[in-house]
Amino acid sequence: MDxxxxxxxxxxxxxxxxxxxxxxxxxxxxxxxxxxxxxxLRATHNFIILNLFPSTSGHLMIAPYEHRDTIAEAKPxxxxxxxALSQRSIAALxxxxxxxxFNIGMNLIGMNLxxxxxxxxxxHFHLHVVPRWVGDANFMSITGETRVxxxxxxxxxxxxxxxxxxx
Numbered sequence: 001m002d003x004x005x006x007x008x009x010x011x012x013x014x015x016x017x018x019x020x021x022x023x024x025x026x027x028x029x030x031x032x033x034x035x036x037x038x039x040x041l042r043a044t045h046n047f048i049i050l051n052l053f054p055s056t057s058g059h060l061m062i063a064p065y066e067h068r069d070t071i072a073e074a075k076p077x078x079x080x081x082x083x084a085l086s087q088r089s090i091a092a093l094x095x096x097x098x099x100x101x102f103n104i105g106m107n108l109i110g111m112n113l114x115x116x117x118x119x120x121x122x123x124h125f126h127l128h129v130v131p132r133w134v135g136d137a138n139f140m141s142i143t144g145e146t147r148v149x150x151x152x153x154x155x156x157x158x159x160x161x162x163x164x165x166x167x
Contacts, residue, residue: 025063025124041164045078055130057151058093063126089129092163099131
């Protein structure tokens with residue numbers, strides 16, 4: 001039997017059910033922390049951040065700076081910019097990764113807003129952009145409950161940072 005080790009996933013598994021002490025999407029003004037927080041781009045009302053536990057390489061999220069737990073509380077300019085950033089993200093991901101499709105949604109599966117709807121991080125609404133390839137949900141994900149990603153997060157960060165810039 002062959003083994004594929006993904007020790008970085010242990011942090012995710014070990015933290016299941018544990019809430020962080022602060023909101024993971026509430027950023028400080030200190031941009032020097034952006035590389036370690038995996039913040040790829042800061043815009044006027046929203047920012048783009050890599051998912052620390054991605055479904056696929058290039059899996060990113062777009063979140064407003066303001067702490068809002070539901071899209072119903074969002075301001076029109078936040079939503080408008082969020083959609084523009086999703087367009088830019090898709091264009092960048094197409095260039096860098098050549099995916100065959102995308103999943104776009106709140107908390108990955110449609111619009112999961114709130115605990116009853118299945119939101120993972122429900123305190124601060126955010127939009128996922130997930131590049132997809134035919135067959136990317138292979139036996140490892142289905143039977144082994146493990147994802148094997150071909151690219152380390154730091155490399156993904158550098159690649160996306162180089163193409164996602166504020167005009």
